[in-house]
Amino acid sequence: MSTATAHADHHLKETFISKYVFSMDHKMISKQFLITGIIMGVIGMGMSIAFRLQLAWPDTSFPILEWLFGRWAPDGKLDPGFYMGLVTIHGTIMVFYVLTAGLSGTFANLLIPLQCGARDMASPFMNMLSYWFFFLSSVVLLSSVFVETGPASGGWTIYPPLSALPKAMAGSGAGMTLWLVAIILFIASSLLGGINYISTVLNMRTKGMTMTRLPLTIWALFLTAVLGLLSFPVLLGGGLLLMFDRGFGTSFYLSDIWLNGAGALEHTGGSPILFQHLFWFLGHPEVYIIIMPALGITSEVIAVNARKPIFGYTAMVISLLGIAFLSFIVWGHHMFITGMNPMLGTAFLITTLIIAVPSAVKTFNYLATLWRGNIRFTNGMMFAIGLVSMFISGGLTGIFLGNATLDIQLHDTYFVVAHFHIVMGSAAIFGMMAGIYHWYPKMFGRLMNKPLGYLHFWMTFISAYLVFFPMHFMGLAGVPRRYYSFTLLPEYGVWMDVNVLITSAAILGGIAQLIFLYNFFSSIWFGKKSSENPWQATTLEWTTPVEHIHGNWPGEIPTVHRWAYDYSKPGYEEDFIMQTTPDDGQEEQLFETETSPSAPDKKDVPEGETVMFWALIKKWFGSARA
């Protein structure tokens, strides 16, 4: 694209609606995703504090709960059914709306075009649709809290028959229908986004940006999109079949049920386990859909702020690929004791523990990157280190839960709650925060307040550990999760003071997020103005002007000459070398031919031209490194 057309784009007349609402600019869409995600995160966290109050002080009346939830919290105490509803919606919001859409949506949209060197996404219109499907989905999900029978309350995993029978639980009525509608909209959003991310990464990288020169963020976001594209449709199928069972009398998941108040049901021949297979076929890759972008962001932030190349780039990419592949064949470890054939248990035990190897490699590589670095503790860097710490703590407990034998004892106890809240909850949130602090100057052209950021980090970090670490001990003692109150057995009483500690820490964590919210929103208008490359990073996004323009670069898209991690390279004055800096004489032949003047610009490929498969493969994956 020539300079002239870029300028023409820039001067297009923009209305408020086309700029801020139905925007097709990837940078604006990423901000929309981020802010929606933050709002959903605040709601999700608020819900968790509400139900933690019940667990810590079961006999105390909290008028604020009655004020918030009305008849669901008579006398300021949560109703057991609504407690379950809160748990369910908290889980759904956090897993899908914050850590999938809020994290991938934000950073894939922002970084894929900027770090690959593209003017925008492959299909800006689909990109806009992706956001609006997501927005609609959020509204539908939240509306389920307001229906007469309450929100979906069978847990975020919505196992039938509980979720299929409105007479088994009030939340399985209209609330569940809305949940399913919301998730179907969400899947539509996720697929629209995913196709876009994949095609942008494969087709629209700038000259010289081979796959092996991509920053690890892009690798992570790319593989995340692939995972989402392959696994979300399965949940869509599972959800539709559940709708059929609920509405049209089919028996995919239902069999042999005598329901109180309804008697023997007509359904026969279905299997509840089938739903669990379909659900976890998405559900497990989903865990990696959540954590991989966070790991990618961390790789980038750690390398920039340790002023060192990320250690073992190839190993990092291979371990991402390994995790992405393996994540499809481990879903059964959620089902060891659900009545699944024990033979399958052995298979899933093996694959699950294998996936710990690439995860371990990533951790060691992070440590090696920090080693002999020159570490600048920016806010983003703090959160990136926090992620690594969480990833270690939570990853190790995965070795317990992945072992079918130990899962007999630990399944559905607080040990599980601790494990996934640390490894995919906190770790991913820390990755997201690292990303927000790191790319805030790119998004808003201003810097966030540093001391407040430090305060936010330390409060969040400490409270996250205080909340989730003691849960391991509860789980090892055999305390089941999803209990409304721990009055069933006298031995649960031992954990009363731990519950109080956890809830207090959760409130502290909530306060920390208020500091973040203040910092985030006030800095949009009052933050210190950022320079073009505030962190002295090497990647392409820092070559764009601070003020956002359509098409990202005012002139030509820069050409890439080297990988993204030339930090502190011996023999250079500066401790970083931009990817756009020519690599005198060291560039490889293959790369030269690819960018020879005769090669057509990727954007100018004439319509209808047949592209040979191998040519495509070479174009996408061709290596440029010696």
Next chain:
Amino acid sequence: MISRPKTILKLSLFLLGLVISTSTQAYKSNLTSPINGQEPTDARIEEGSKLFASNCATCHAIDRKLIGPALSGVLAKYDDVDYVIDWIQNNAALISAGDPRAVEASKIDASAMNLFTNLSDDQVTSILMYIENGGDGDEPVAAEGGAAAPAEPVDESLFGKVNWGIVILSVLMFVILVLIVGIIELVSNITGRQIINWNNVNAFMMIVFVFIFFALVLYEYSVHKQFLLPEASSEHGIELDRMMKWTFMATIPVFFITQFLLFYFSFRYRHREGRKAYYYPHNNNLEYIWTTVPAVVLTILVLGGLKSWKNIVKSDPPANTTEIEVFAYQFGWQARYAGEDGKLGQADFNLISATNPLGVANLEYAKGLLVELEEEIKKIEERIAGLGKEEAKLRSTLGGLVGEERKKHLKEIESYASGEVRDDLELTIRARKTQIDRIKRSIEAAETADFYNGYGNDDQVVQEIHLVIGKPVTLRFRARDVIHSAYLPYFRAQMNVVPGLPTQFTFTPTKTTNEMRRLKSDPEWDYYLVCNKICGNAHFNMKLKVVVEQQSDYDKWLAEQGALFVKAEPEAPTEEATEATETEETETETENQTEEGLALN
């Protein structure tokens, strides 16, 4: 934030409760007037208390809504003892008969109340006496183990629990800290000189954090050590604990070393002026090492896991195992012993009723159930015929209602007018007819199939499990409505209980309840099976007592349990009636027999 008068009221109520419970004299003098023509006595209230704990407490509390509504004042509310007793015994019958009070009550919660036809009128009266006399005080759940939470009802408000002085002080200190930092930042901005070196501050905090973190982890371990992985009380439990120990041995050093390195590197290699990081993009040997070492360690863990998984779950139960059926429903557990013949009878969900909650196969019972179901259909049909009248009555009472009540009333009329009520009832009829078909087909196949084999006649349905020490037991799980999970933490056993999918778990208990009581120096202690898969609103309140004892005690206990179908002789009239309806129905129903997947064997 807290309404004071209410607090004071509750406080005085609690004190009153204390006075009452400490003196039996006072307790007696507080008894209410006769219920159902019977004088409440301490013995009756005591009986009611026990019945309440085992039947009602899962879903109801006396003084507050739990799953179902609060029960205090229930007699005053309805002012009709017979109705209340009928409701408790069989609410479904009242609802399907269209009793307006019952229909109204059925809307309190989406899930229906369980049937208690097993309770006699006198037993229900005892429960009512217990309720009317205020229960046990204001414990949230009066389950038999007693409320576990160290509840302090005296102090109802959060205010009393928090030391507000400390809170205010820390908030003040926090504000002052923020102000100081703000001022310093401002000064450093003006002077252009960095006053706080944030990089050093954070690097220092990193290293402090890691030590405090480790200290807290160790501290909590020392506090809760005794509760973690409590004594394994089964043979395989020891194997599982060994596996757990190996995994701990592999992970704990990694945890401490990597966490330490992470924070130590962060501290040690913090930014300093004039220093340049070491350009170190990769080292293949290092990477091989830290790929191979975890791979080897994990392989060892995988092999150990596979071995114990095979031993615990994959292998067939031993020949001398005792089979016990554990049956889960919303919200509770029941168990079935095989009886004298040592064989569990067949069972099917189509045969479930209030008198046979597990749906155990018995030909006479099945025939009786057919009659009951036919009667139910007739009742529903009668109600459908009278729907017009019901609607007219609703419309006639609309006048005079205002606000919320009017809205609710209108909605109800709408549900009649739109045919929703009729559709529901017709669907129920269809479901009953399908059920009748299935039962009939099973009866027709009784000669050839192995379903009504009579093994179930001497089965014993019980409310707690007794096990013999050192003898393997196979729990066969069956669920009535949704997925539950039977979790026995002391036996290191857990298995989901799935409707339509039989599951099982075999283990051998190694410690009697008495031994464990001595070990825990708690004479009240018991093993429990609890629910560990979200199954509805009262999920947190489902447990089944498990007793491990010597063979002699076990035999004694088992002998006391009555057989399920004591009457071996068929009752002539019932059979005739069944046959009569059967011939009538088969003609009309043969077309409807489209259902292929016959659930009955």
